[in-house]
Amino acid sequence: MRSLFVAAGLALCSGSVLAADFGVGITARSDDGILYVPINVSKTFRIEPSIRYISSDIELSEDGDLVSQDSDTVELGIGVFGLKQVTDAAHIYYGARLAYIDTESTTVQTLFGSEIRTESSQDGYRIGPTVGFEYLFGGHFSVGGEVSYTFQDVEGKSTTSADFFSSVNEVEQKAHGTQTRLIFRYMF
Numbered sequence: 001m002r003s004l005f006v007a008a009g010l011a012l013c014s015g016s017v018l019a020a021d022f023g024v025g026i027t028a029r030s031d032d033g034i035l036y037v038p039i040n041v042s043k044t045f046r047i048e049p050s051i052r053y054i055s056s057d058i059e060l061s062e063d064g065d066l067v068s069q070d071s072d073t074v075e076l077g078i079g080v081f082g083l084k085q086v087t088d089a090a091h092i093y094y095g096a097r098l099a100y101i102d103t104e105s106t107t108v109q110t111l112f113g114s115e116i117r118t119e120s121s122q123d124g125y126r127i128g129p130t131v132g133f134e135y136l137f138g139g140h141f142s143v144g145g146e147v148s149y150t151f152q153d154v155e156g157k158s159t160t161s162a163d164f165f166s167s168v169n170e171v172e173q174k175a176h177g178t179q180t181r182l183i184f185r186y187m188f
Contacts (some may be wrong), residue, residue, distance in 0.1 A: 023187035034075075038185055040083070046093060048079035065112075071105035079130065089136045093146075099126045101154055116162045122171060124154030134185065142185045151176045 025036035025048075034052045041047060052075040059068040077099030084092050100123070107118040132146030155172040 021187050023185050025183050025185035028182045028184065034077075034181075036079075036183065036185070038187065040187070043085070044083050046079075046081045046083055046095075048081065048097075050077040050079065050097075050099070051075065052077070052099075066110040067107070069105065069107045071103065073101065073103045075099045075101050075126070077126075081130070081132075086133075090133065091136070091142075091144075092131070092133045094131050095129075097126075097128055097130050097148060097150075100124075101126060101152070103154065103156075114163050116160065118158060118160045120156065120158040120171060122154045122156030122173070124152065124173075126150050126152040128179070132181075132183070134183070140187050142187070144183050144185070145181065146183060147178060147180050149176070149178050 020042075021040040023038045023040075025038055027034045027036075032052065032054050034050050036048050036050045039047045039049075052073075054073040055071070057068070057070050059066070061067075077097055079095060079097040081093040081095035084094075086092060102123045103121070105120045107120075109116045109118075128148040128150030130146055130148035132144055134142040134144030136142045152173070152175045155170070158169045158171045160167050160169070
């Protein structure tokens with residue numbers, strides 16, 4: 001195992017990676033955003049690590065009953081793409097994105113003076129083939145769009161407790177569908 005880490009370290013220090021073009025990018029979606037670090041290893045190959053953090057707090061009150069929910073989600077991902085230059089300023093790319101997902105949530109429900117608390121912890125992955133395009137302005141800045149068909153699988157445990165009972169349940173969520181993104185990138 002140690003030799004695997006040594007080999008990976010040597011590969012990262014090789015001339016081709018040090019000669020790569022690095023940048024930063026962000027998505028523009030109405031509900032959240034993703035931070036990207038595009039690395040053009042060559043004119044035809046890109047690696048794009050990404051990170052996404054989502055936090056939400058919801059509180060509802062009706063007739064003296066109260067429901068509050070707090071959730072935090074972290075996604076660490078990587079995209080691997082082939083690049084094709086269409087014109088001097090336009091490129092298309094194709095490949096896949098893979099992300100590790102970790103979600104923690106707490107829901108507290110107060111009904112008739114009793115508190116019901118549910119804590120959930122889940123992790124899993126999302127993977128999807130991706131196709132995109134980008135248009136370069138001035139050699140450094142680009143605007144692009146991409147579409148992917150993603151498969152997501154997260155699982156974990158949910159613990160519910162109240163004054164008079166407690167239960168632990170296994171939770172699994174699977175989803176699939178299309179995602180579109182508008183991405184702004186700046187290459188250094």
